[in-house]
Amino acid sequence: MDSSNSDKVHVFSSSSELLEKLNLKWSSVEKKPYPAMYSSIFGGIVLDPALMVIPIDDHMVHRGHGVFDTAIIIDGYLYELDVHLDRFLRSASKARISSPFLQSTLRSILIQLAAASQCKKGTLRYWLSAGPGDFLLSPAGCTTSAFYAVVIDEDFSQCREGVKVITSTIPMKSPLFATMKNVNYLPNVLSKMEAEEQGASASIWVDDEGYIAEGPNVNVAFVTRDKELILPSFDKILSGCTAKRLLQLAPKLVERGLLNGVKTANLTVKEAKDAAEMMYVGSTLPLLPIVMWDDQTIGDGKVGELTMALSDLIWEDMVAGPETQRIPVPYA
Numbered sequence: 001m002d003s004s005n006s007d008k009v010h011v012f013s014s015s016s017e018l019l020e021k022l023n024l025k026w027s028s029v030e031k032k033p034y035p036a037m038y039s040s041i042f043g044g045i046v047l048d049p050a051l052m053v054i055p056i057d058d059h060m061v062h063r064g065h066g067v068f069d070t071a072i073i074i075d076g077y078l079y080e081l082d083v084h085l086d087r088f089l090r091s092a093s094k095a096r097i098s099s100p101f102l103q104s105t106l107r108s109i110l111i112q113l114a115a116a117s118q119c120k121k122g123t124l125r126y127w128l129s130a131g132p133g134d135f136l137l138s139p140a141g142c143t144t145s146a147f148y149a150v151v152i153d154e155d156f157s158q159c160r161e162g163v164k165v166i167t168s169t170i171p172m173k174s175p176l177f178a179t180m181k182n183v184n185y186l187p188n189v190l191s192k193m194e195a196e197e198q199g200a201s202a203s204i205w206v207d208d209e210g211y212i213a214e215g216p217n218v219n220v221a222f223v224t225r226d227k228e229l230i231l232p233s234f235d236k237i238l239s240g241c242t243a244k245r246l247l248q249l250a251p252k253l254v255e256r257g258l259l260n261g262v263k264t265a266n267l268t269v270k271e272a273k274d275a276a277e278m279m280y281v282g283s284t285l286p287l288l289p290i291v292m293w294d295d296q297t298i299g300d301g302k303v304g305e306l307t308m309a310l311s312d313l314i315w316e317d318m319v320a321g322p323e324t325q326r327i328p329v330p331y332a
């Protein structure tokens with residue numbers, strides 16, 4: 001075949017021809033990973049993965065002008081949706097994106113989406129964007145902001161194996177950008193790749209004052225040799241919903257005499273590396289024990305007992321916690 005022919009780009013003659021091709025791709029996938037998507041541009045929910053698309057002239061696509069958040073679906077309940085939605089709208093306000101809907105409507109859409117997906121275990125991810133309009137830097141031409149959401153069918157369970165982490169050499173985001181969950185995750189992606197290349201699970205960011213910050217998509221927590229649970233304070237990092245819940249639940253271990261205290265504080269690298277136990281904290285983990293950091297073992301190098309006791313507290317809250325934390329999904 002002559003090369004000019006093989007390089008010839010096909011021009012689809014109709015949208016149905018393209019749809020046929022997209023459907024062919026999805027028909028060979030046994031279990032669809034994305035059972036449902038909502039788009040305010042469509043004004044509804046789609047179940048066909050071939051239609052789960054967003055406009056290329058959306059300011060979030062070409063300028064990163066968007067924010068996002070998540071929530072997990074576990075045993076048919078949405079866990080901590082309201083706390084995630086509060087953070088979502090705080091992020092949107094920092095990114096100067098006004099929501100096309102009231103918070104109560106966003107909540108109702110997400111619950112209906114989870115129900116339509118029939119997914120009993122997975123994650124819900126949602127975005128607010130300045131919306132489609134043109135390809136300029138200013139969002140002035142984007143007349144209506146957009147809301148997108150998708151359900152991802154995925155399994156997760158309590159993490160019980162210890163992992164290795166490294167100190168990130170990728171510069172962390174400045175506080176304005178680190179405290180809002182905006183779609184610019186390039187530093188986070190590079191930091192994760194750097195860790196994986198070195199056989200580590202992920203990385204730890206240290207801030208410009210030398211204090212422990214967070215991981216690329218997780219918070220970090222420590223149990224000191226005096227049995228105190230310490231999390232870095234949230235003024236320069238993302239205020240993690242799981243980390244905040246951990247701070248509410250951990251005093252139960254103080255009551256049981258297992259911990260001596262629970263607090264947020266600034267921790268230096270030396271103080272942190274001297275901890276008895278260390279862990280990542282984030283939505284689907286909910287806690288991931290860390291046993292080695294930059295070739296230094298943490299504590300005795302084994303998964304910490306207090307880490308697992310804290311993990312049990314959160315897991316119990318996820319699967320059987322109060323109605324304030326868990327919304328039953330009204331499946332049809």
Ligand SMILES: Cc1ncc(COP(=O)(O)O)c(C=O)c1O
Pocket residue numbers: 214215216217218219238239240241242243281282283284
């Ligand atoms: C940068 C960053 N820090 C921390 C977290 C943990 O937050 P959460 O517990 O709400 O999942 C995330 C999760 O999305 C994150 O992206």
